[in-house]
Amino acid sequence: MKTFNLTEEQKEFFFQEIKKIIYTPNFIILKQFRHHGSISTYTHAIKVAYFSYRFSIQHKIKVNKRELIKAALLHDLYFYDWHDKDNGVHLHGLFHPKKAVKNAIHLYNITKREQRHMAHHMFPLTLIPPTTKEGWIICICDKLSAISDYKGIRLAKKYKKRKK
Numbered sequence: 001m002k003t004f005n006l007t008e009e010q011k012e013f014f015f016q017e018i019k020k021i022i023y024t025p026n027f028i029i030l031k032q033f034r035h036h037g038s039i040s041t042y043t044h045a046i047k048v049a050y051f052s053y054r055f056s057i058q059h060k061i062k063v064n065k066r067e068l069i070k071a072a073l074l075h076d077l078y079f080y081d082w083h084d085k086d087n088g089v090h091l092h093g094l095f096h097p098k099k100a101v102k103n104a105i106h107l108y109n110i111t112k113r114e115q116r117h118m119a120h121h122m123f124p125l126t127l128i129p130p131t132t133k134e135g136w137i138i139c140i141c142d143k144l145s146a147i148s149d150y151k152g153i154r155l156a157k158k159y160k161k162r163k164k
């Protein structure tokens with residue numbers, strides 16, 4: 001399948017937007033937490049932001065690109081390893097979007113609209129669907145990015161086995 005490529009100008013816009021957040025200490029912490037396999041929450045969040053931005057351009061969906069990138073970057077802003085069942089994190093899948101929104105309000109001063117973009121990204125696990133176009137894009141690209149993470153991990157394992 002042919003990948004859709006961004007222009008240099010579009011890539012530059014993306015970088016200018018993510019750099020407002022990805023070098024801040026509260027975001028760098030996400031490097032410590034495992035998200036899918038060996039992929040950290042930090043890498044996952046940047047991937048979802050990139051996929052979401054590219055998706056909106058590829059499908060010519062009119063959205064607020066700045067809000068889309070910011071909300072996608074912050075959609076999993078919680079500070080624990082969700083695999084760690086001993087640290088008191090129960091029903092992570094259901095409750096982490098609310099935690100991420102709360103953290104993003106506190107640490108990144110996000111707007112009401114940005115909160116709505118993030119709040120329902122776990123649909124259909126959580127019953128309420130996204131209420132904005134940006135929210136739908138993040139919800140879809142979060143799943144696409146998880147599939148791509150697991151595919152990458154499977155390929156890496158297969159390759160490692162073959163090398164032996």
Ligand SMILES: [Fe+2]
Pocket residue numbers: 075076096097121122
């Ligand atoms: Fe999430």
Ligand SMILES: [Fe+2]
Pocket residue numbers: 044048075076142
């Ligand atoms: Fe996610």
